[in-house]
Amino acid sequence: MAEDQKTQATDPTGADIQTGQSPETPSKPRPWSWALRLASVLLALVLILIALAAFLISTASGLRWGVALAERLLPLHVVQVEGRLSDRLYVADLTLNLPHLGLHLQSLELAWQPRAVLDGRLVVTRLAVQGLAIRLPPASQKDRPLSLPAVLLPLRIEVGEITLQGLQLQRTGQPEPLFVLRSAHLQDGRLADGVLQVGRLEGDLDHPGLHLELAGRANLTGDYPLAVDLAWYLNPAAGAAIAGSGRVEGDLRHLRLAQTLSGAVLAQVEAELEDLLADPKWDARLQVAQVETPDLPKLDLQADLASTGRLHDAQVTGQAQLKAPLEPDPVLLAAQFEVRWQGKRLLIQYLACTLPEVEARLGVRGELDLGQPMPRFILEGDWQGLRWPVTGAPEVRSNAGTFAAQGDLQSFTYRLAGQAAGRGLMDVAVELAGQGGAHDTRIDTLVIHALDGKLEGQGHVGWSPELDWTFDLRAIEVNPGTWFADWPGRLSGRLNTEGGLQHWTLAIQEVQGELRGYPLAADAELAMQDGHDLSIQGLRLTSGPSRLSLSGRIAQSLDLALNLDAPEIASLWPGAAGQLTLDARMSGDRRSPSVRLELKGEGMRLGEQALARLEGQAELDLGGRGRAALQLKGRDLRVGGLAWSAFELTSSGSLLDHRLQAQLKGAPLALNLQAQGSLADSGRYAGQVTRLDLEGKDLGCWSLQRPVKLSRDGERLAAAPWCLRETKGSGGCLGFEKSAPGRWGLEFDLDRLDAGLVKGSLPDGLEAEGAIRLKGRLQAEGPLLSGEVRAEMARGRLRFKLGGDQIETLELADGRLDMTANRAGLEARLALPLGRLGRIQGELGLPGWRLDQSASSLRGRLSAELLDLKPLAALLPEISDLRGAFRSDLVLSGTLAQPVVSVQAQLRDLRFQVPMLALRVEDLDLAVGASANSQLAIYGQARLGGGTLELSGQGQILADRPWVRLGLSGGRIKLVNTREYTVYVEPQLELGLDQEGARVSGEIRIPEARLRPHTLPPGTVSPSRDVTLVSEQAGQSFPLRLDLRLVLGDEVSMDGFGLRGRLVGDLHLSQTPGREPLGDGQLQIIDGQYRLSSGFGIAAELGAPLHITQGRLVFAKSPLNNPGLWLQAERQGGDLTAGVRVVGTLRQPKLTFFSETDPGLTQADITKYLMTGIPPTANDRAQAGLAVGTYIAPRVYMEYESGLGGDSNRLKLRYDLSKHIELQAETGAKQGADLFFKFEH
Known part of the structure; x- marks a missing residue:
């Protein structure tokens, strides 16, 4: 039945197809065979892909095959690849070139854990990248807001270590890179669920030498909140290193930053930032406490800066102070500013810098426009009190000024107006305006x-x-x-x-x-x-009337003509006088020109120099073969206080053969010199001095014993021997020769130098007798000096004139100084016996010393012992009865460049008198000591005036800036005790001495003093104001600073010149170098009386003294010799009170008479009343008169009567013939003579 059934099939479209009887087939397929076959193919493909992936990941060959495949598909080139993708990978020299992106990698090394992927983790054990260069596309012209994506990965990323050596970002078309990173190092990094954690990240940039370190966490979603610890270190090429550390936290909408800076800058930074991705805005503050750089001295810079704004509109304000460390008022510079950035314009709203110490200020305003192809600027400003240097005495200063400029560097205009002055510069005011360019x-x-x-x-x-x-x-x-x-x-x-x-x-x-x-x-x-x-x-x-002209040319050859016709030299030069004419011409080669001149002068004078007459002609051809003729004559020459009656200088011949003669006639020094010589074409000179005569008042008469040969040939020079002899026997010979650079010889033998040669330089009261012999020979061979020198005094004496006919004679014998120099060094010894006065001896050694060495070791000693100082009183005429002893010992060590000195000096049992002050000083002991260049220790004391004076101090005399500080104190000391003056003082003084001068400060109390002057001290009387004093200009004295307080006690009295009373008060005395002393304070007269002098040339004191109601000397930082004066003295008699009032200054007093009870009194009435004490009457005005008289001889009395009314003046002269008989003569309107007889009961 099955075979009879129809067969059903399906076409490819899915429709059922009914067929008839099917053909016969060997077997009938199963319905699921095709699916099985497809699955087999897919499985085979998967296995092949897995095998291929395993091949690529697990084998080096697969890795290389994959790279080769990528090179064929992409613009990629790899020179070397090693390892496996499964664990370790190494790539070298990788290049990727895309249209707008390029990448080059020198090397890459990767180590990771593939198995961790199965757990959802990407674990990178180590990643090392070296030499990474990335080329970016050109910048986009469109501004697009930046937005960050949320980073959420399916895998967790864990990194153990990542290193990067050399990263460079460069945009296409730009020659310079955008960013260069020298190195970076990441440790312990994690990314999970959008959260990034960094254990440690370091980075280094070569420019500007920056090192970064950070650690923290960030959320890579939303606004990216983060919290990071940031530290950095900046070390630029200048060497001023700065370090910072702090924390950054917040998110991209609001971020907070805090940093602490150290190193060259000590500062605090605080900032808040908002909208970082859209339109960033900030509010920041920087506080600087100190700045220290290696190129500048240490200064304290304090600054406070604040900034707010956005990228297109920002403002910075602040202030700063620059201070000197360790100073009580240290502000050196203060600055305030406010600048604003708008678009591409920088606005300087104000910038002010001030120097508080000197009240200087600089202000600037303006703007800079960077939006133009050529940036433009507008600036203006002003200044006040600028100076340089900023501290100390200014070299240059400008009190005020303004400036302005605008334009660009190619075309700008400017103007400036200001004042400037300075030490050695004149005061100027400048106005400048113009325009300029590059x-x-x-x-x-x-x-x-x-x-x-x-x-x-x-x-x-x-x-x-x-x-x-x-x-x-x-x-x-x-x-x-x-x-x-x-x-x-x-x-x-x-x-x-x-x-x-x-x-x-x-x-x-x-x-x-x-x-x-x-x-x-x-x-x-x-x-x-x-x-x-x-x-x-x-x-x-x-x-x-004077004329001067100069014309010509100065080049390789010279052609100059100078003419001067000055019938009145004063018209050409201040302080000069006389007449002078000069005609000069210079021509020929510049290296050997010819000079011709004629000059004539009469009555010439300049300051202390004078010349009555001068005539001269010269014709000099420096080429050698022309003439060398000179004739110069003059008379009555005065130079430096010396005078000569005449002088003459003549020369004849040529440079090849010439003769020279010089004569000088006068009292201080007469000279007669004759010489001759020749100059060869080769430059060799040979000559001789044939005559030399010298004669002076103290010098004696000296003559040259034989001609002296002179020669010079290149570096060779010889002048020997010079043999001079004085008529009294002094003299000797000296010779010098130089054979080559650094090689010379000196030999001398002065067999007698009489002590009379120094007679004029000895102090008054001292005479010397005897003679010294000086002999030596020195030779130099480069830096090596050899030879010996010896000075001997066989016998001599010193005579001290002690006053009157008293003379102290001191015998001297066997004084000697020896010096020896050789390869071993230099040694010197001194022995100077001073008879019974004492001795001086010393020695000096410089082992291995050479002329070019100052670091040679030094050893030496100098000791002095003066047993009796009495003879030295002749050198100090102000003192007498000098006694005491002196001993000192000085030791040298160290080197010649840096000697070390130890000294011990003592002055013992010194006593003397100062007759002018009636002051006797006794038991004065003074000790000075120092060891090894340490500070001097000074101590001393003395008894004088019934009290004790003590001195102590210290000093340093071998420092770069020597100084001495002394303290002087004493009790009640009678400083002056004469017939006219008795003064007691109590000093408390500090004395200083250094290179800048001397300083005296402290207090001097005068508890008691009696002043009874009978005559005015010299110089007290000042000349009239219309008198001009002409005196020699004093030399610059040693700078002195005074800061003293003078305090008068209750027992200071004055009785002299009609003034009697007590003086009280205190006075501050001050003085700065170059200025006269000033006083500040006042002195008063208490219980004072004043007796008017007659004023008629005859000293007489009549009547009762006046009572001083007010008396003051007022010093208001005024000169001591011209204080303010306020004096009022009155006389009271019955119902009448009158007086005299003196106001003004001591140099310009104004005297007025007054009467408080009778204003109608005349000046004559008041004067008579003040001088005689007799009140005026009604008849006094017609018979007013004043009489004064005195004995002009033991028995002769003279009286002068002056009529204050209408009577004439009379002079009476009375002579006492005996006890009872007087003879009187009278002159005036009624002349006559009378004889008087006196009878006494």
Whole structure:
């Protein structure tokens, strides 16, 4: 039945097809065989893929095959690949080039754990990348807001270690890289469920030398909240290293930053940032406590800066102070500023810098526009009190000024106005305006106010490609006397110059005016060619009657002419006098020119130098074969206090053969010199001094014993022997020879040097007798010195004149000084016996010493012992009865460049008297000691005036800045005790001495003093104000600073010149170097009386004294010799009170008479009443008079009567013939003589 059934089939479309009888087949397929076959194929493919993946991952060959396949499919090239993807992989020199992205990798090494993927983890044990360079596509012109995706990965990522050596990001088409990372290192990193945790991440950048370290966590979803600890270290090439550490937390919408800075900068940073991905906004603050850099001294910089804003609109404000460490008021510089950034414009709203110590300020305002192809700027500002240096005495200062500039670097305008002055510089005010660019500037306005006038003009200065200039300047009414006191006047003129460094011209035109009272006119034209050819087309100067002109050329050859005609030299130079004419010409080769001149002068004087007459001619050809003739004569020459009646200097011949003669006649020194010589073409010179005579008052008469040969040939020089002899026997010979550089010899033998030669230099009261012999020989061979020197005094004596006919004679014998030098070094010994006065001896050694060495070791000793100082009183005329002893010991060690000195000195049992003060000093002991360059210790004490004076202190005399500090104190000391003055003092003083000068400070109390002067001290009386004193200019004394307080006690009295009373008060005395002493305070007269002097030339004191109601000397930081004066003295008699009032200053007092009870009294009535004490009556005005008298001899009395009314003056002279008989004569309107007889009961 089955066979009869019809067969049903299905076509490919799925329709059933009924067929008839089916053909016979060998077997009938099963319905699921095709599915089985398809599954088998798919399984085979999966097995093949697994095998292929296993081949690629697990074998090195598979890895290389996969890389080769990638190179055929992608623009990829790999030079070397090793390892397996299953565990470790190494790739070297990989390059990937895409249209807008490029990548190059030097090497990559990867170690990971593939099995961890089965657990849902990607574990990277180690990843090392070296030399990674990425080329990015060009920057997009469209601003698109940045958005960060949420990072949620199906696998957890765990990283053990990642290292990166060299990362460079560069944008296509740009030559410079965007970012360069030298190295980076990551340890213990994890990313799971969008949370990134970093155990430690380090990075290093070469520029600017930055090292970063961070650790923390961040959520890579949403706003990316994070919390990171950040530390960094910046060490730029300058070496000022800065470190920072702190924390960053928040999210990208609101992030907080806090950092602490250390190292070169100590600071705190706090900031809050918002909307970092859209439109970032911030609010930050920086507080700086200190800045220290290696190139600057340590300074305390304190700053407080604040910034707010966004990228397109931000503002920074702040203030800063620069302080000096360890100073009580240390603010050196203070600054305040506010700047704003808007778009591409930087606005400086204000910037102010001040120097509080000197009240200096600089202010700047303006803006910078960076949005232009060439950035443009607008700046303006002003300053006050600028100076340099900032501290101490300023070298340059500017009190005020303003400036402004605008434009760009290619084209800008500017203006400046300010004042400047300085030490050694004149005060000037400058106004400058112009315009410039990158290569030059045009000065449209230049005005310099100086010297009571001004200099104005225009100009141009260029600096590219080379320096050149053009200026047209005018001087208007300039007074040189405001700067040079000896050159007052008014001058005007023009100056034009143009050119460059090698070629320039200068024209001085129309200079005219008045200088030092003389009309002046000048003009000049100069031109420079090729930097060495100077042409003086004409330089002419006229001052009063004097004329000066110079013209010619200075180049390889010279052609100059100078003419001077000065009938009045004073018109050319202040302080000069006389007449002078000069004609000079110089021509020929610049290295050996010919010079010809003629000069003549009469009555010439300059300061202390004077010359009555001078005549001279010279013709000198330095080429060698021309003439060398010179004749110079003069008379009445005065130089430095010395005077000569005449001098003459003549020379004849040529340089090849010439003769020279010089004569000088006068009292201080007469000279007669004759010499001759020749100069060969080779440069060798040979000559001789044939005669030399010297004669002086103290020097004696010296003559040359034989001619002296002189020679020079290249480096060889010889002058020997010079043998001179004085008429009294002093003299000897000296010779010098130099054979090569550093090789020379000196030999001398002065067999007798009489002590009389130094008679003029000895102090008064001291005479010397005897003679010294000095002999030696020294030779130098490069730095090596050898030879010996010896000085001997066989016998001599010193005579001390002690006053009157008393003379102290001191015998001297066997004094000797020896010095020896050789390869072993230098040694010297001194032995000087001083008879019974004592001795001085010493020794010095420099082992291995050479002329070019200052570090040679040093050893030496100098000791002095003076047993009796009595003879030395002759050298101190102000003291007498000198007694005491002195001993000192000085030891040297160390090196010659840095010697070490130890000293011990003692002054014992010193006593003396000061007769002028009636002061006796006894038991004065003073000790000074120091060891090994330590500080000097000074101590001393003495008894004087019934009290004890103590001295103590310390010092350092071998330091770079030597100094001494002393303290002086004493009890009640009678400092002065004479007939006129008795003064007790109690001093408490501090004395200082250093390179800057001397300082005296402290207090001097005067508890008791009696002042009874009978005569005015010399110099007390001042001349009238219309008298001008002319004196020699004193030399610059040692700077002295005073800071003393003078306090008067209750027992200070004054009785002299009609004034009697007590003085009380205190006075502060101060003085700065170069200025007179000043006083501050007042002195009062208590219980004072004043007796008027007659004023008629005869000293007389009449009547009762006046009572001083007020008396003050007021010092208000005023000179001590001119205090303010307020004195009022009155006389009261019955109902009448009158007085005299003196006000003003001590130098300019104003005296007025007054009467408080009777204002109608005349000056004559008041004067009579004050002087006689007799009240005026009604008849006094007609018979008013004043009589004064005195004995002018033991028996002669003279009286002068002055009529204050209408009576004439009379003079009476009375002579006592005996006890009872007097003879009197009278002159005046009624002349006559009378004889008086006196009878006494």
